Amino acid sequence: MKAATFSTRDRILGAAERLFAERGLEGASLRQLTAEAKVNLAAVNYHFGSKDNLIAEVFSRRLDQLGEDRLAALAEVRVDPQPSLEALLRAFVEPALAMTIGESGGSAFMRVLAHAYAEQNEQLRSFLSERYGHVLKTFAEAFAAVLPGISRETLYWRLDFVAGALVYAMAEFGLIRRRPGVSEKAHRARAAQQFIAFAAAGLRAG
Amino acid sequence: MKAATFSTRDRILGAAERLFAERGLEGASLRQLTAEAKVNLAAVNYHFGSKDNLIAEVFSRRLDQLGEDRLAALAEVRVDPQPSLEALLRAFVEPALAMTIGESGGSAFMRVLAHAYAEQNEQLRSFLSERYGHVLKTFAEAFAAVLPGISRETLYWRLDFVAGALVYAMAEFGLIRRRPGVSEKAHRARAAQQFIAFAAAGLRAG
DNA sequence: CTAGGATTTAAACGCCCGTTTGAAATCTTC
DNA sequence: GAAGATTTCAAACGGGCGTTTAAATCCTAG
Numbered sequence: 001m002k003a004a005t006f007s008t009r010d011r012i013l014g015a016a017e018r019l020f021a022e023r024g025l026e027g028a029s030l031r032q033l034t035a036e037a038k039v040n041l042a043a044v045n046y047h048f049g050s051k052d053n054l055i056a057e058v059f060s061r062r063l064d065q066l067g068e069d070r071l072a073a074l075a076e077v078r079v080d081p082q083p084s085l086e087a088l089l090r091a092f093v094e095p096a097l098a099m100t101i102g103e104s105g106g107s108a109f110m111r112v113l114a115h116a117y118a119e120q121n122e123q124l125r126s127f128l129s130e131r132y133g134h135v136l137k138t139f140a141e142a143f144a145a146v147l148p149g150i151s152r153e154t155l156y157w158r159l160d161f162v163a164g165a166l167v168y169a170m171a172e173f174g175l176i177r178r179r180p181g182v183s184e185k186a187h188r189a190r191a192a193q194q195f196i197a198f199a200a201a202g203l204r205a206g
Numbered sequence: 207m208k209a210a211t212f213s214t215r216d217r218i219l220g221a222a223e224r225l226f227a228e229r230g231l232e233g234a235s236l237r238q239l240t241a242e243a244k245v246n247l248a249a250v251n252y253h254f255g256s257k258d259n260l261i262a263e264v265f266s267r268r269l270d271q272l273g274e275d276r277l278a279a280l281a282e283v284r285v286d287p288q289p290s291l292e293a294l295l296r297a298f299v300e301p302a303l304a305m306t307i308g309e310s311g312g313s314a315f316m317r318v319l320a321h322a323y324a325e326q327n328e329q330l331r332s333f334l335s336e337r338y339g340h341v342l343k344t345f346a347e348a349f350a351a352v353l354p355g356i357s358r359e360t361l362y363w364r365l366d367f368v369a370g371a372l373v374y375a376m377a378e379f380g381l382i383r384r385r386p387g388v389s390e391k392a393h394r395a396r397a398a399q400q401f402i403a404f405a406a407a408g409l410r411a412g
Numbered sequence: 413c414t415a416g417g418a419t420t421t422a423a424a425c426g427c428c429c430g431t432t433t434g435a436a437a438t439c440t441t442c
Numbered sequence: 443g444a445a446g447a448t449t450t451c452a453a454a455c456g457g458g459c460g461t462t463t464a465a466a467t468c469c470t471a472g
Contacts, residue, residue: 008449024324027232030430040451045431047449111324118230118320118377157400164374165367171324194363201411202404214419235459246421251461253419 009047011037016058021111025055056127059116062099062109063128067135069095074142085146085203089196092139093166097188100170110171117167147203155203162199169195215253217243222264227317231261262333265322268305268315269334273341275301280348291352291409295402298345299372303394306376316377323373353409361409368405375401 006014015037019028030051034041048054073091077083100110116124136159144155169191182190212220221243225234236257240247254260279297283289306316322330342365350361375397388396 024230024232024321026230029428031428040449041430042432042452043450051430114320114324117374118317118324154400157397158404161371161375161401161404165371168323168370168374169367191363194360195367197411198364198367198408202408205403205407236461237458246419247460248422248462249420257460 008037008039008043011039012044012047012054013058013061015039016054017062017109017112020055020058020115021109024115025112058112059124059127060131063132066095066099067132069098070135071138074139078142083142083146085143085200086196088139088142088146089162089199089203090192093192093195093199096166096170097192100188110167114167114171143203150203158203158205161202165199166195214243214245214249217245218250218253218260219264219267221245222260223268223315223318226261226264226321227315230321231318264318265330265333266337269338272301272305273338275304276341277344280345284348289348289352291349291406292402294345294348294352295405295409296398299398299401299405302372302376303398306394316373320373320377349409356409364409364411367408371405372401 012033015033016028019033019036022028023032030044031041034043037043044051044054048057070092073095074088077087077091080087096110116128140155140159143159144150144152147155150158179187218239221239222234225239225242228234229238236250237247240249243249250257250260254263276298279301280294283293283297286293302316322334346361346365349365350356350358353361356364385393
C-alpha cells in the first residue's frame with residue numbers, strides 16, 4: 001500500500017468514487033472521505049473548492065472516458081457498412097463493463113450513477129445530457145439504421161429500457177449475485193452475453 | 207386543504223413518502239418532513255420510534271399493497287390455463303403503474319425504491335426479499351411455464367433486466383418525458399404498452 | 413365532572429456536517 | 443540557501459441532524 005505514490009488530488013478522487021458508490025453522494029462525508037484517502041480534511045476544499053465540485057469532477061472523469069471508449073468501439077463496428085444489432089449493442093455495453101471490472105472500484109461508479117438518477121438532481125441531469133448527450137444520439141442513429149421498421153418514438157422508449165436494465169445489471173442491484181467459484185471477469189462476461197441477447201430481442205420486438 | 211381530516215400518523219406517512227422520493231432517505235430530514243406534515247418534530251419519534259422505523263413503515267405499506275395487487279392480477283390471468291407471456295407481464299406491470307398514477311405522489315415511491323437499491327443497504331435488501339420474495343418467485347414460476355425453452359439461469363438474468371428497466375421507466379429517470387399535451391394517464395398507458403412489447407420480446411429472445 | 417392515559421408541544425441534548433482560517437511545512441526557483 | 447509560492451495541517455465556525463425530556467394539552471371512561 002504505497003498511497004504516497006499518488007498525489008493528494010488523485011487519492012481524494014479515488015476515495016470519493018469508492019465512498020460515493022457505497023453511501024451515496026450525500027451519505028459520504030468529507031471526513032470519512034479524507035480519512036480513507038489519508039489526507040487532511042481541508043484538502044478537498046483546497047484542491048476542488050467544494051464538495052459539489054468534487055462530485056462534478058468524479059462524474060466528468062468517468063463519463064468522458066466512457067463516452068470516448070463507446071464512440072471508439074462504435075467506429076470500429078461501423079467499419080462494416082451493415083453491422084448487426086448485436087455488434088452495436090456490444091459497442092455500447094462492453095466499454096461500460098470494462099470500466100466496472102478494470103478498475104479497483106468494481107461496480108462502484110455505476111452505483112454512483114444510479115444514486116444520481118434517483119436523486120433527480122436537475123442540475124446534475126442537465127450536466128449529464130450536455131456532456132454526454134452526443135454519445136447517446138450517435139448510438140440512437142446507429143440503432144435506427146439497423147432497425148428500419150421502428151418509429152422514432154418507439155426506438156427512444158426502448159433505448160430508455162435498455163439503459164435502465166444496463167445500469168441495474170451493472171450496479172448489481174438484482175437478485176443474481178456472482179457465485180463464489182466464478183471469477184468477477186467470467187461473471188461479467190456472462191452478464192454481457194445475457195444482456196446483449198435480451199436487449200437485441202427487445203429492440204427488435206414485433 | 208383540510209389536513210386536519212388526516213391523523214398525525216397518516217400525515218407523517220404521506221409527507222415521508224413525498225420527501226423521501228424527492229430527496230432520498232438520508233436527504234429528507236425529520237425537520238423538513240414534520241414541517242411539511244404540519245406536525246411537531248417529536249411526533250415522528252412518538253408514533254414510529256425512530257426515523258428508521260418510519261422508513262420501514264413507508265416501504266411496508268406500499269410493497270404489501272403492490273404484492274397483493276400483483277398476485278391478484280396474476281390469479282385472474284391464470285384462469286386461462288395457457289396464458290400468454292404478454293398477459294403475465296401485464297399482471298406484473300399494471301399494478302405498479304396504477305400505484306404511480308393513482309396516488310398523489312405520482313412516481314414518488316418508485317424513486318424511493320430506486321434510492322434504496324442504490325444505497326445497497328443490506329438490511330433493507332433482506333427486508334425486501336423476505337417480505338416480497340414470494341411474489342417474485344410466483345411470477346418466475348408463471349414465466350417459466352410459458353417459456354419452456356429457457357434455462358433457469360437465463361430466466362433469472364432476464365427477469366433482473368426486466369425489473370431494472372421497469373424501475374427505471376417508472377421513476378422517470380430516462381430521457382423520455384411526458385409531453386405537455388399528454389395526460390399522465392395516457393403517458394403511463396403508452397409506457398405500459400411499450401414496456402410489455404419490449405419485455406416480452408426480451409424474455410423470448412432466441 | 414373529573415381522573416388518568418394518550419397526544420402534542422417547545423426546548424434542549426450531543427453529534428456530525430461542509431467550510432474557513434491562519435500558521436506550519438514543503439516544495440521551487442534563482 | 444534564502445525568498446516566495448504551493449501545499450498541508452489542526453482547530454474552530456455556524457448550522458442541521460435524530461433523539462430525548464418534561465411540561466402542557468387533549469381525549470375518554472367511570
